[in-house]
Amino acid sequence: xDTKTAVVEKKGTLLDAEALLxxxxxxxxxxxxxxxxxPDPSRQTPAVGQRxxxxxxxxxxxxxxxxxxxxxxxxxxxxxxxxAGVACARIISVDTKEAEAMxxxxxxxxxxxxPVNTFGPSLKDQPVLADERVFHAGDGVAxxxxxxxxxxxxxxxxxxxxxxxxxxxxxxxxxxxxETPGVHAPSANIYGHxxxxxxxxxxxxxxxxxxxxxxxRTQMVEHVPLEPHSSLAQWDANGRVTxxxxxxxxxxxxxxxxxxxGIPMSRIRIVxxxxxxxxxxxxxxxxxxxxxxxxxxxxRPVKCTFTRPEEFYSSTTRHPIIMDYKTxxxxxxxxxxxxxxxxxxxxxxxxxxxxTLGKACILCAGPYEIENLYAEAFVVYTNKxxxxxxxxxxxxxxxxxxxxxMDDIAKALGIDPLEIRLRNALKEGSFSPTSQTLHSVVxxxxxxxxxxxxxxxxxxx
Amino acid sequence: xxxxTLTVNGEKRSASVAPETTLLKLLRENFNLTGAKLGCxxxxxxxxxxxxxxxxxxxxxxxxxxxxxxxxxxxEGLATTDRLHPIQKAFEEKGSxxxxxxxxxxxxxxxxxxxxxxxxxxxxIRDALAGNLCRCTGYSKMIEAIQAIAQDGAKA
Amino acid sequence: xxxxxxxxxxxxxxxGFTVAANPSAAVVKVNEDGTATLLxxxxxxxxxxxxxxxxxxxxxxxxxTEDVHVVSADTDTTPMDTGAIASRTTYVTGNAARxxxxxxxxxxxxxxxxxxxxKANQLDAKDHHIVVQGYPQRKVHIGDVAxxxxxxxxxxxxxxxxxxxxxxxxxxxxxxxxxxxxYVYATQIAEVDVDDETGEVEVVRIVASHDCGTAINxxxxxxxxEGGISMxxxxxxxxxxxFDAKGRQINPNLTNYIMPTSLDMPDVHVDIVDNYDxxxxxxxxxxGEPTCVSTAAAICNAIHDAVGVRVTSLPAxxxxxxxxxxxxxxxxQRQIAAAx
Numbered sequence: 001x002d003t004k005t006a007v008v009e010k011k012g013t014l015l016d017a018e019a020l021l022x023x024x025x026x027x028x029x030x031x032x033x034x035x036x037x038x039p040d041p042s043r044q045t046p047a048v049g050q051r052x053x054x055x056x057x058x059x060x061x062x063x064x065x066x067x068x069x070x071x072x073x074x075x076x077x078x079x080x081x082x083x084a085g086v087a088c089a090r091i092i093s094v095d096t097k098e099a100e101a102m103x104x105x106x107x108x109x110x111x112x113x114x115p116v117n118t119f120g121p122s123l124k125d126q127p128v129l130a131d132e133r134v135f136h137a138g139d140g141v142a143x144x145x146x147x148x149x150x151x152x153x154x155x156x157x158x159x160x161x162x163x164x165x166x167x168x169x170x171x172x173x174x175x176x177x178x179e180t181p182g183v184h185a186p187s188a189n190i191y192g193h194x195x196x197x198x199x200x201x202x203x204x205x206x207x208x209x210x211x212x213x214x215x216x217r218t219q220m221v222e223h224v225p226l227e228p229h230s231s232l233a234q235w236d237a238n239g240r241v242t243x244x245x246x247x248x249x250x251x252x253x254x255x256x257x258x259x260x261x262g263i264p265m266s267r268i269r270i271v272x273x274x275x276x277x278x279x280x281x282x283x284x285x286x287x288x289x290x291x292x293x294x295x296x297x298x299x300r301p302v303k304c305t306f307t308r309p310e311e312f313y314s315s316t317t318r319h320p321i322i323m324d325y326k327t328x329x330x331x332x333x334x335x336x337x338x339x340x341x342x343x344x345x346x347x348x349x350x351x352x353x354x355x356t357l358g359k360a361c362i363l364c365a366g367p368y369e370i371e372n373l374y375a376e377a378f379v380v381y382t383n384k385x386x387x388x389x390x391x392x393x394x395x396x397x398x399x400x401x402x403x404x405x406m407d408d409i410a411k412a413l414g415i416d417p418l419e420i421r422l423r424n425a426l427k428e429g430s431f432s433p434t435s436q437t438l439h440s441v442v443x444x445x446x447x448x449x450x451x452x453x454x455x456x457x458x459x460x461x
Numbered sequence: 462x463x464x465x466t467l468t469v470n471g472e473k474r475s476a477s478v479a480p481e482t483t484l485l486k487l488l489r490e491n492f493n494l495t496g497a498k499l500g501c502x503x504x505x506x507x508x509x510x511x512x513x514x515x516x517x518x519x520x521x522x523x524x525x526x527x528x529x530x531x532x533x534x535x536x537e538g539l540a541t542t543d544r545l546h547p548i549q550k551a552f553e554e555k556g557s558x559x560x561x562x563x564x565x566x567x568x569x570x571x572x573x574x575x576x577x578x579x580x581x582x583x584x585x586i587r588d589a590l591a592g593n594l595c596r597c598t599g600y601s602k603m604i605e606a607i608q609a610i611a612q613d614g615a616k617a
Numbered sequence: 618x619x620x621x622x623x624x625x626x627x628x629x630x631x632x633g634f635t636v637a638a639n640p641s642a643a644v645v646k647v648n649e650d651g652t653a654t655l656l657x658x659x660x661x662x663x664x665x666x667x668x669x670x671x672x673x674x675x676x677x678x679x680x681x682t683e684d685v686h687v688v689s690a691d692t693d694t695t696p697m698d699t700g701a702i703a704s705r706t707t708y709v710t711g712n713a714a715r716x717x718x719x720x721x722x723x724x725x726x727x728x729x730x731x732x733x734x735x736k737a738n739q740l741d742a743k744d745h746h747i748v749v750q751g752y753p754q755r756k757v758h759i760g761d762v763a764x765x766x767x768x769x770x771x772x773x774x775x776x777x778x779x780x781x782x783x784x785x786x787x788x789x790x791x792x793x794x795x796x797x798x799x800y801v802y803a804t805q806i807a808e809v810d811v812d813d814e815t816g817e818v819e820v821v822r823i824v825a826s827h828d829c830g831t832a833i834n835x836x837x838x839x840x841x842x843e844g845g846i847s848m849x850x851x852x853x854x855x856x857x858x859x860f861d862a863k864g865r866q867i868n869p870n871l872t873n874y875i876m877p878t879s880l881d882m883p884d885v886h887v888d889i890v891d892n893y894d895x896x897x898x899x900x901x902x903x904x905g906e907p908t909c910v911s912t913a914a915a916i917c918n919a920i921h922d923a924v925g926v927r928v929t930s931l932p933a934x935x936x937x938x939x940x941x942x943x944x945x946x947x948x949x950q951r952q953i954a955a956a957x
Contacts, residue, residue: 053836057561198793249700273691275660443802450625556840561663
């Protein structure tokens with residue numbers, strides 16, 4: 001689609017651009033249907049275990065659910081964020097004059113306007129808007145509030161940023177080396193390290209019938225929620241801001257916004273009643289402080305919705321993990337010792353890396369009884385999109401590792417894949433890799449149930 | 462500015478919009494019919510799916526000017542004051558929608574399919590939904606719901 | 618030529634945050650007609666958590682799910698919640714909601730006891746009534762009790778509760794400790810067809826057997842597993858964010874970031890493992906994330922079974938599988954030549 005500035009440039013005044021949006025939203029065309037279901041009273045209770053339909057599901061099917069981008073508030077402005085477009089750089093200057101002069105643009109802010117410009121669920125290494133340094137191409141460097149979404153999108157094109165580009169670090173194994181320059185220098189590239197040590201792996205390997213090694217790696221993927229990140233901020237005359245947001249964690253979100261804006265929590269209200277998919281990607285603030293500041297600066301409600309490309313390069317992704325497995329087994333395929341090294345590509349900022357590192361390290365041994373275990377995991381900075389929480393926190397990656405590895409062992413020993421797993425599976429009361437006694441354990445039951453349903457009748461001929 | 466007059470869900474509506482306005486924006490911002498969603502704005506995800514003159518369309522790829530004089534059906538045009546559309550009812554009973562964002566688009570595709578083919582096979586259904594991305598459901602319960610309607614012989 | 622293969626993968630996954638406190642609080646208000654409202658700070662992201670929480674509260678109060686209205690995700694009006702993350706909502710927020718409902722229920726029992734001529738600890742709440750344990754003929758409708766609580770006793774039945782999983786910090790050197798209160802387990806088995814000339818993989822069928830403790834709502838559990846499998850299929854075969862040499866994403870759009878459509882999904886069969894966890898609300902644990910954990914491994918093991926090649930990096934694109942098949946064939950040729 002070609003540039004959409006034609007109409008506004010012709011008219012050239014703020015007032016005409018506003019006229020495009022002045023009409024109040026008309027009433028919906030179709031009245032709300034009333035189809036009250038009265039479930040059969042004899043089947044209403046007990047409630048647990050029932051295949052109850054969802055009240056919100058009905059509204060979804062009618063198209064009546066209002067997601068944040070569906071909200072229209074009188075006087076509302078639209079915000080778009082300018083993205084760095086370079087993976088590693090110093091910001092020399094940000095020139096917003098041309099954007100500010102555009103008809104329809106009401107306010108522009110940069111990183112310098114953020115009172116406390118750092119946040120993060122553990123390490124607070126991420127800026128709301130990059131101020132001095134850019135660490136990945138999706139970093140925001142400025143934000144515009146305008147009367148239409150199109151004007152805002154055009155205005156960010158007019159913002160000129162001068163960068164001093166620096167060589168990016170892209171390979172996590174390179175980043176792991178001590179001589180590689182720190183992405184967040186003076187901090188080291190390795191920003192997280194976890195070890196799980198149990199028993200005596202050297203003795204375990206010494207007693208093994210055979211030792212197997214395998215290396216695996218997974219790729220960076222994105223949550224792709226159908227609804228992009230969105231937030232809408234409105235202030236009242238008492239200095240309270242209400243932010244409707246797609247955040248999955250409103251308690252933490254409120255704390256982050258209080259901190260970055262330097263205001264008390266009692267002056268912040270976060271509402272996140274309706275979200276179109278999260279999968280871990282909407283668990284930290286993104287646009288919220290930006291719209292709050294723009295709303296304060298302009299005195300009008302401000303909404304910001306990510307474009308689909310921003311969903312990819314400006315929101316968190318799943319950690320690529322490089323996994324090295326070494327397993328010692330008996331002739332019957334019983335695991336005696338396992339050694340694992342994990343290297344997590346930790347992207348430009350910490351985000352949820354600490355949690356992912358911890359979980360990956362704990363889970364990477366697999367759901368198996370292993371007396372002798374050594375698992376070591378590292379997470380390193382790279383100048384790529386920040387890696388954060390994505391459905392599984394490292395579990396899908398390590399499961400790919402340990403289960404591929406298990407099948408390789410089974411094949412080499414001539415043991416049926418189902419049988420080798422049954423022989424090693426955790427049981428009720430087993431010790432986990434961290435020596436916790438496990439309860440409510442049903443690995444074997446799930447294996448047998450799935451095998452029976454599938455029709456898995458022993459090894460293939 | 463471009464003037465458009467069209468029929469939306471059986472009612473004549475008109476609006477004056479900038480020439481580059483998409484049908485999606487026309488529906489959402491001028492008529493407050495926010496059922497059709499903006500998921501990508503470039504025709505990849507199908508969240509904006511509506512029916513124009515009987516044809517299934519990604520409304521983000523059509524300009525408002527192109528629907529002048531045409532007949533547009535959106536999700537808001539399916540139910541009546543006292544009755545859910547059979548597709549909406551089946552989706553509710555089978556739990557076919559989770560976050561719901563792709564829902565209106567999927568239901569319009571399902572409606573279009575059942576209008577053409579009241580007794581679709583599973584491959585037919587998968588084909589008809591191929592332009593609608595869903596991240597929550599894996600499509601399984603949507604396919605089940607559409608099969609159930611076909612089996613009931615209910616008119617879509 | 619298409620070659621069929623099958624592969625399995627099992628997994629385990631924890632509920633809640635690693636060691637760290639991750640509490641949830643909840644408030645249950647019983648209305649004067651015996652229906653109720655639950656206030657929870659959790660965020661419904663599409664997984665159906667609000668319905669699950671309503672079912673848990675309804676079970677505790679002995680009423681129908683439709684009788685419980687859930688208000689969520691507003692820092693002004695709902696109590697704190699650590700959030701919809703780490704598959705914790707059913708277990709942690711669910712426990713909080715159940716505890717809150719129990720407190721409100723006990724207030725109702727105090728009001729109902731004199732109405733029924735028994736002690737409060739002799740009462741149960743079921744089928745919309747407060748009933749005497751062991752003598753169910755003596756009962757009173759919950760609405761009558763709730764109304765009496767307001768107009769006679771002057772004790773509005775409002776219960777507030779919170780829950781935090783019990784953990785033990787991990788030793789910094791050895792990682793030993795109790796990081797999570799509970800875990801869930803699952804197995805997925807995949808059946809694939811691999812075209813040994815193009816490397817294209819078609820997933821024909823996936824059987825999934827998932828543990829979630831008590832399934833509060835089996836339909837929603839199935840929905841989560843089916844959705845998780847679709848993410849697993851994408852992870853296994855299609856999805857990848859690509860970067861250029863300068864660190865910029867090459868495919869930040871849905872045209873070139875390939876994810877599963879309805880055409881890519883296999884037939885999925887979901888079974889829920891019969892289980893009960895006494896630490897969870899009515900025995901429930903959780904299911905959100907575990908659903909996408911073992912899919913890729915199952916598919917790659919099935920590829921291995923079908924064409925004898927081991928995919929060691931994801932995604933297993935047609936090109937990658939094709940190259941692995943060619944390399945294997947070349948190696949076999951060399952071995953035959955060496956032997957001959």
